Amino acid sequence: MKLGCSPNTIPSSLLQLLPLSSFSIPLPRNKRITFTGRKIFNLRVQNIGCNSEPKLSYLMATENESTELRRDLHPHIEPYSTGFLKVSDIHTIYWEQSGNPNGHPVVFLHGGPGGGTAPSNRRFFDPDFYRIILFDQRGAGKSTPHACLEENTTWDLIADIEKLRERLEIPEWQVFGGSWGSTLSLAYSQSHPDKVTGMILRGIFLLRKKEIDWFYEGGAAAIFPDAWEPFRDLIPVNERGCFVDAYNKRLNSDDMETQHAAARAWTTWEMMTAHLLVNDENIKKGDDDKFSLAFARIENHYFVNRGFFPSDSFLLDNIDKIRHINTTIVQGRYDICCPMMSAWDLHKAWPEADFKVVADAGHSANEPGIAAELVAANEKLKNIIKNKGT
Structure with missing residues (x-):
């Protein structure tokens, strides 16, 4: 349906006629903001040079990549290996692997900090394609000593991630993190951009005042x-x-x-x-x-x-180090714990990353709309990796 060359707003009469709950807005370098809901229409705003005004057109969601990707959680699985890694004189961290032992490695960075991992965390990843690595950060979950604050900083955790990668003999891996996990994912990838094949970030937390x-x-x-x-x-x-x-x-x-x-x-x-x-x-x-x-x-x-960052804007100031990494940002519109202002600031600093706003969700990764976007984002990166191998 063509809406002409000049309007840059959507007529309210049209919104009443169409079951619109998913639309996307292209950004520089062909990136889009995607607002996700339950209906089957997708709105794209495209710059086509018609008096420098955007042109709006409606497309069925089957023509949009988000519906071509799996969006439901994968079945429950059990680890095929587990262990403990001594990372300092004080701390020992729990780790586990599930999925395909010969698959593409992905590391899950849990929230909190201090939240630990859960079996349900494995379900965001295709177990036939991914080698899924979960671990409990210092003092959390099964890691010991429990709730210990000594030698427990962001930089210690980044060093632990590298020690675990080397222990498991993984050259590079995909990084997945939500809430505090998004903070740690950004900090880790900025410290070791050559070790990260792609990122999925949820419920963005930049740890600013x-x-x-x-x-x-x-x-x-x-x-x-x-x-x-x-x-x-x-x-x-x-x-x-x-x-x-x-x-x-x-x-x-x-x-x-x-x-x-x-x-x-x-x-x-x-x-x-x-x-x-x-x-x-x-x-x-x-x-x-x-x-x-x-x-x-x-x-x-x-x-x-x-x-333990040197400045309030440290993570935003260092985006150039990771700008090249394929990344999807998933944010619940009504996230109270990590309000959308942070995801929006990250999106503005990093427009190359796909930015998906779930219109009917808060903070938790277990909310249906957010879980669906996380699964789809993993599927998208999976397809990119597969296509590189062909």
Whole structure:
């Protein structure tokens, strides 16, 4: 359907007629922003030189790459090998491999920091094509010592990723990370761009002060006041000038019950806001003292130290180092934990990367729309790798 050469807005009457919930906008170097929903139409805005105005046309989604790719999660699988790697005098990390032992390697970088991996993380990848590597970062999951903050920095984790790559004799690999995992993916790839074949990033977190302030100093409370008040009320009024510092004091207390109480409140606040629709199973993680202690202590440790980055804009300032890497960014429109402003800033700094906004999702990778885009992004990179081999 042709809309002519001059309009650069979509008539409201047309939006009412068409079941439009997925559209894409081309960017420099033939990249597009794709807004994903449930319907079957795709809008492209193309510069065709008609008085320098964009031309709009509707195409069936079957003509768009997103519907040609698998979008449903892969079946549950079990690891074919597991192990522990001693990465320092203090720390030992858990790792596992699943999928195809001779497949294309992909490393999964979990969120938090301190969140650890889960069996469901394997399901984003085609097990016939990918050699899927998961590992628990220092102090998290099955790694030891549990919830340990000593020798636990972004740079230590980057060194661990390299040690694991060398231990598994992998020359280079694909990198997949969401939330804090997106932070670590960017930092790792900027440190070792020659080792990364492609990246998929979800729920972008650049660990800037304004992002920390939004979630932990009262911004997100405007949307989740009911979840915020228990988090707030654990801290006396005279210490509420900086909740991150106040929780740091309690999460490092000599009294373990003080630590656990703070960890439960910190973790529950995040779990209550991680989905567009509140997920009761997710919230229960806050009641698990083992999980919540690592999750809260390590997150807070990294946030107090601003990710151990030399500047607030460090990751954005170093995009040129990774601009050549095939990358897809997936972001939930209503992400409260990692609001879309960060994904948008990353997209503007890196327009070459595919940018997919899921219109009906929050933060979690397990939300249907986000999971579908993550699977599709892996399929896209799989096809690129296969085509290179032909």
